Amino acid sequence: MSDNPYSYGVAVEDLVKRYRQLYSGAIYDVLDEEGLPHQALAPDLKPVRSDMVVAGPAFTLKGIPDSTGNENLRSKRIHMFGDMKATGVPLIDVRDCSFDTQAAHYGEMNAVVGKSCGVIGAVVDGGCRDTGFLLRDDFPVFCRYQSPVEAYRRWSYYEWQQPVALRGALSAVVPVHPGDFLFGDLDGVVVVPAAGVVDVLEKCERLVGTENETRALFASGEDPVAVYKQYGRL
Template identity: 25%
Template sequence: MSKLSDTTRNKLKTVSTATVATALFKRGLRIQCIQDVHPLSPDQPTMVGEAFTLRYMPAREDLNKLEMFRDRSHPQRKAVEDCPPGAVLVMDSRKDARAASAGAILVGRLKQRGVAGVVTDGGFRDSAEIAKLGIPAFHHRPSAPTNLTLHHAIEINGPIACGDAPVFPGDVILGDSDGVIVIPAHLADEIADETFEMTAFEDFVAEQVANGRGIFGLYPATDEQTLTDFAVWRKANGR
């Protein structure tokens, strides 16, 4: 599945969701941030990968029984086994965290299969265990009940809404301590290039501000001297 180049993936791992949000805003894209999702661990690595999606609908009690998990084609179980290495499993749980989207065993299986991360706009059960797994994971809040009580897994790898953001299979997902953002697949390379450059400039600006320089003419770089100083800084720092 993965068409994300190593170069683009590695560049995106060095930039922030905030910087990407600005780059997308410049292109008229305003709702690409997945709302109200949070990292399970403050120490988890930056998450980058192509979206592989799972959609839930409201459960109907006479259909959603524990016996469903015996079916090997059950979309939740199948998504865990089919999500490609290097991809991010993104779950549309209708922003409803009253029942879990998944738990530590399923997320642990994703880690063992080489999946790059997992996101739900609902909740995870076993959240403390998931936080210790080392795989980037984002949810709204912890949730103990099984997904069967409220959610019916209905579709794998179709377009979804996750936390009010549109997610299409193959879109590039970036997650860090500030949250998760969705980069349309066709923009991934140019966004990676642009934000990589933006990050270098912002690091320069942060250093200048820490040394007492004011922001006028510096950020944004409306003074020619700022660009001259930045060029010198880049050369000195190998950026």
């Protein structure tokens, strides 16, 4: 892979479109079979509306608690959005909130500016607010909770496009690097390491194809034992 974390050998737009045809369980199963069982994020990280889906490469952000309202930290975010736009690809805004639980770490203005810079969704290991606006705009956000509490003087942007750590389902945290691919639906969010984005996608597509064939046979009344022996899926 090149120094560009968003270079996969396949156009990012095509990857996003193909991943969106999948579901989190299938992606997790492939990762699990590849010896990567710890790629699921904590189960309380959910979409703000049940039918929302995110699929795309990570643009990572690390934020820290900040009770001072440090303007140097706060003003950094304007430059971050410019760096998002400079990637030239659709992105998922991925936020490591340093386990802060006091404030909302994402809101409507983040979404509006982010969308103008290529952001197609957000995964926030913390809180969001302005949820009604996010729903109105059909902008997918996955978060741990919703709160009206403003982040100013409570939490600030610190750095971005560095490895971050989000809470995991089977491990304390799941590392996320710029360019890793995130997929989220109602069942949760999984992280596909950048080096395996295309390989995992192709294996998932084959798996889903097999599942569709198996499902059709089960639904048609075929002998379940015979179908299971043929496909090994249930």
